Amino acid sequence: MFKAFKIACLFIIKSCGGFWLTRQFNKGNTCVLCYHGFSYDDEYLFRPKLFMRPQTFARRMEWLKKSNYEVVSLQYAVAHDGEGKNRIALTMDDGWAGTYELVDDVLSKYQFPLMLYVTSYYVEKQGAVINVALAYILWRSLGKTLIVKNADIGLNKSYVISNDNRNNIVTELCEAIDTLENTSDRQQILMDISRELDVTLMVNAQLLFRLLSKEELTKLLASNVDLQLHSHRHCSPQNEESFQQEIAQNRDYLQQIVPNTLLEHFCYPSGEYYTKQLAWLEKNAIKTSTTISSGMFNKDTDLLQIPRFLDGEDVHQLEFEAELCGLTTFIRKLF
Structure with missing residues (x-):
């Protein structure tokens, strides 16, 4: 208005x-x-x-x-x-x-x-910018439940995604992913979350959120x-x-x-x-x-x-x- x-x-x-x-x-x-x-x-x-x-x-x-x-x-x-x-x-x-x-x-x-x-x-590094890509995935996944079980980043947790908590979830996931030294390992976790929530990061064979x-x-x-x-x-x-x-x-x-x-x-x-x-x-x-x-x-x-x-x-x-x-x-x- x-x-x-x-x-x-x-x-x-x-x-x-x-x-x-x-x-x-x-x-x-x-x-x-x-x-x-x-x-x-x-x-x-x-x-x-x-x-x-x-x-x-x-x-x-x-x-x-x-x-x-x-x-x-x-x-x-x-x-x-x-x-x-x-x-x-x-x-x-x-x-x-x-x-x-x-x-x-x-x-x-x-x-x-x-x-x-x-x-x-x-x-x-030529991968997706992880914090932005994660925020997008969760924006597309309101109401869904994300289950993350990954010993490498120390997470065994489920999240019910809502507008109220999605920014906090992104922060927590990014902090956990940042503990990994290898860029490809970080990108792999991002892609795993993308598949888990059925949100693609590819459009016309192009990776979204890449520099x-x-x-x-x-x-x-x-x-x-x-x-x-x-x-x-x-x-x-x-x-x-x-x-x-x-x-x-x-x-x-x-x-x-x-x-x-x-x-x-x-x-x-x-x-x-x-x-x-x-x-x-x-x-x-x-x-x-x-x-x-x-x-x-x-x-x-x-x-x-x-x-x-x-x-x-x-x-x-x-x-x-x-x-x-x-x-x-x-x-x-x-x-």
């Missing part, structure tokens, strides 16, 4: 010229867009901010192409901040396989600059994609040594793919960051870092705390346009 009311209000505001007027006030500012992965099947219903339908993404890019916004790289936006144009910068997090398998044709068609923040552990391979990342470069840092294991340690190690491992791995690229842009995993980490980033020669806090990038923005708008399958086109022009940012400041 609230969503419908909000869309109706935005429609009226746009019809009265409110979007255009807000754009005039925001000339020189940049809206940094954030995307994640893409949906092969029903993942867009599971986590609409994490997995967008390819056709929705294609419509967004087509709209941007026809709009009066200038789509630029984040580096360009930083260098030309404050100049009198309305700009959009595109970013994407994690490096989900669908970026190549489902939307590379769109990226190739428009050739918009895209900064892709890659978390390298699962690129290297891009080295080869796929290399191919994406031809579509104007810039690979940058997102930590090795998609985590944000509060210990400096561990934090530095995450960046170093991430940088070392990506440098194998893009040896001539300066890896100096970082995205906080899951948007999690702490003030003390800003100095650690500077020590690692990081020039920009992006968050998932909404807002416009302007001349007063801290380059290590750049806001972004998290687009998703659940975002209406009018909500999307209201963010780009800066209207929603203005309203948030009022309330």
Whole structure:
């Protein structure tokens, strides 16, 4: 009900010229867009901010192409901040396989600059991201009973899956699976649970919840994609040594793919960051870092705390346009 009311209000505001007027006030500012992965099947219903339908993404890019916004790289936006144009910068997090398998044709068609923040552990291991895959399996299995009997992870337990407990079950299973050193053993338990609950992780012979391979990342470069840092294991340690190690491992791995690229842009995993980490980033020669806090990038923005708008399958086109022009940012400041 609230969503419908909000869309109706935005429609009226746009019809009265409110979007255009807000754009005039925001000339020189940049809206940094954030995307994640893409949906092969029903993942867009599971986590609409994490997995967008390819056709929705294609419509967004087509709209941007026809709009009066200038789509630029984040580096360009930083260098030309404050100049009198309305700009959009595109970013994407994690490096989900669908970026190549489902939307590379769109990226190739428009050739918009895209900064892709890659978390390298699962690129290297090439299996399903276990916590996300488990969450999806349980989402598809509400009301079912899962029986896990596995001495290797110390579990002999049954779970009746519900909306109230499924997140706790995922946490418990992940903690148990993480005790295994061998990646293939971890993946095998995931597949066993998938079979137990009769939820497939394969669609059209493609493994769901996989990250891009080295080869796929290399191919994406031809579509104007810039690979940058997102930590090795998609985590944000509060210990400096561990934090530095995450960046170093991430940088070392990506440098194998893009040896001539300066890896100096970082995205906080899951948007999690702490003030003390800003100095650690500077020590690692990081020039920009992006968050998932909404807002416009302007001349007063801290380059290590750049806001972004998290687009998703659940975002209406009018909500999307209201963010780009800066209207929603203005309203948030009022309330």
